[in-house]
Amino acid sequence: MQLVSDQELRELENSVKGELKYNTPMSEHTTYNIGGPAYIYALPVDKDDVKTLMEFASEHQLPHFNLGGGSNILVHDKGYQGLIIDLKKGFNSIEVEGNIVKAQSGVSLARFVSTCRKHNLAGVEKLAGIPGSLGGALFMNAGAFGSEISQRLKSLSLLLENGEFLELRAIELQFEYRESNLPEGAIILESEFELEQVEDASELYGSSQDIVKERNVKQPVTLPSTGSIFKNPEEGDSAGKLIEDAGLKGTRAGGAMISDKHANFIVNVGKAKAEDVMHLIALAQKTVQDKFGVELELELKLVGFEEWFI
Numbered sequence: 001m002q003l004v005s006d007q008e009l010r011e012l013e014n015s016v017k018g019e020l021k022y023n024t025p026m027s028e029h030t031t032y033n034i035g036g037p038a039y040i041y042a043l044p045v046d047k048d049d050v051k052t053l054m055e056f057a058s059e060h061q062l063p064h065f066n067l068g069g070g071s072n073i074l075v076h077d078k079g080y081q082g083l084i085i086d087l088k089k090g091f092n093s094i095e096v097e098g099n100i101v102k103a104q105s106g107v108s109l110a111r112f113v114s115t116c117r118k119h120n121l122a123g124v125e126k127l128a129g130i131p132g133s134l135g136g137a138l139f140m141n142a143g144a145f146g147s148e149i150s151q152r153l154k155s156l157s158l159l160l161e162n163g164e165f166l167e168l169r170a171i172e173l174q175f176e177y178r179e180s181n182l183p184e185g186a187i188i189l190e191s192e193f194e195l196e197q198v199e200d201a202s203e204l205y206g207s208s209q210d211i212v213k214e215r216n217v218k219q220p221v222t223l224p225s226t227g228s229i230f231k232n233p234e235e236g237d238s239a240g241k242l243i244e245d246a247g248l249k250g251t252r253a254g255g256a257m258i259s260d261k262h263a264n265f266i267v268n269v270g271k272a273k274a275e276d277v278m279h280l281i282a283l284a285q286k287t288v289q290d291k292f293g294v295e296l297e298l299e300l301k302l303v304g305f306e307e308w309f310i
Contacts, residue, residue, distance in 0.1 A: 032226045135188040
């Protein structure tokens with residue numbers, strides 16, 4: 001579908017320094033290996049590029065989505081009729097000064113954790129093994145083993161949907177379990193963290209290694225997935241335990257399967273489609289609701305789905 005004229009696209013190409021691609025399969029850019037084509041896939045190299053892209057999307061009433069490493073999302077089989085902004089190319093620097101770490105949002109979370117550890121900085125080692133980018137982790141307030149990324153955050157640099165650049169201190173923000181109150185449509189460009197300097201990083205390394213080993217044992221890391229599908233309920237058993245107790249481990253729909261290793265993962269076992277995953281999501285939600293009276297809330301973000309009714 002031609003949403004924007006060729007002339008307008010050429011003008012956009014001449015206005016940004018980064019790369020633009022058209023009708024790029026999102027299966028190539030997500031950890032799920034699932035997803036139809038994005039109308040425009042952009043790799044900006046600086047904040048001016050991002051602002052130009054956001055203004056273009058606003059002017060042409062195109063939806064936009066900031067791709068945070070391609071994890072924790074499911075893209076519709078028909079793709080995304082809008083602008084995907086991927087910061088991995090131009091926003092990947094990390095600076096360390098004492099116990100303060102400044103990092104751009106395209107940095108992978110794995111690299112961020114590793115860099116902190118190499119500088120003997122404690123506070124984020126429990127995030128080891130979580131896929132995705134730093135920006136995506138902040139939007140989702142990623143965490144594990146009782147630790148959340150927001151706990152060490154000092155400030156954020158944002159680009160708002162109206163084109164305004166904004167600096168926010170962590171105390172001005174509200175983070176909750178797998179959620180933040182960041183402005184709708186905003187893009188995190190850079191973040192600053194205050195960590196704890198330690199003399200010996202061997203304990204940090206050991207902690208990170210233990211966490212990665214535990215993930216490898218408990219989670220289906222050898223198959224394409226998007227991480228946890230559902231948030232854990234506020235009270236009671238975890239989402240994975242509820243789905244397992246509902247007898248759904250190993251259930252398949254097309255090329256997708258509720259993992260027989262960890263039931264809060266739906267894995268791509270071979271050419272899965274988004275509709276296969278959505279079928280299993282609906283099945284898990286209905287079965288857990290019927291058996292235990294618990295409503296499972298998605299942690300996974302849906303991209304290209306206008307509405308989904310269970």
